[in-house]
Amino acid sequence: MMQRADHYYIRRTLKGDTNAFSELITRYRDLVFTVIFRVVKSREEAEEVAQDTFLKAFESLSSFRGEAKFSTWLYSIAYRKALDQVRKNNRIKSVELVEDITEKQVQKIENALDLIEQQQRREVINKCIAALADQDAAIVTFYYFEELSVREIAAITGLTEDNIKVKLHRSRKKLFTLLKQFVLPEMTNSNGRAI
Template identity: 35%
Template sequence: MQENYFIEQVKKGNTHAFKFIVANHQKLVVHIVGRIVLEHDEIEDVCQEVFIKVFQKITEFKGESRFSTWIASIAYHQSLNYLRKKRRLNETSFDEDVSILKIATAVTPEEIFANNETKRIVKQIIESLPLTYRTVVTLFYLEEFSYTEIVQITGMTEGTIKSHLFRARNLLKEKLMNSVLKEK
């Protein structure tokens, strides 16, 4: 795989090869950091810290997991470190649209408005979840990591991850139903 070549080149000190790694994984890192870090202005700084850490620690990557899992783990931990420094561990936000709901392509302006409104409501509901639930939902549903990979990224047990997903789904259903009932 081409990525392995670039990883080995970076391990040998080739900084130009690191550009490939950043380009291939920047979206993943921004996605994870953006869902944990509250302040939009700070996301870029935390992402830079993630890639600095990746560059510094790349010799420690042994290939026992996917490289994206390893980078996601660094992004997750750097984001939490940022929050700890800011003493805001319980506050996070989503800055991008939520893609949990598969909404059919709208045809009329009314349908477009309804779809955008649904996305906005789901995004707000997910933002209101506790950090651990939101993190697991992001990694499992949005980033499509397996339970094993989420264990590697977060350090939580598989049982804890499954429990958080179950509870998060129940909270999402409950809050979504309450939101729908309020509108009627």
């Protein structure tokens, strides 16, 4: 069965068919939750913010112009709601540890990751992403998990494309540093520095 385009459900919703909006929720709830969770770092808060996101999207649907994809518009709402929640909680988390990684170390990390079961690998990666700054975690999620373009991420976050590229580059370095600490703890000292 061919899946209908988002615009079909948007038009139906705007004509008063609230059940049509539930199809959009079903399509996007997992990624909306993931993006929010990466920023707020709390399952309960992410669930609340996701509900707020869909409520805001429903209430604002008439303002959706279709200039960008519906998903981009929706993720933009989710991202901003998540940042609002973080500001509300006045939490700031960041990993400032960035170091150059040699090709040999990258190979060791990749070999070690290959030995970890798929579920454990997912848990390690999620823990490392959770340790990134809120905005960086969201950008990594958009780029690597949703496979959005740099331009789409810029539209969602309100940052410039160049800023997104810089943040992705720095986030990759931070992730390698964090992954190295998880999979090769014997190679790092208590300060997280390579031995």
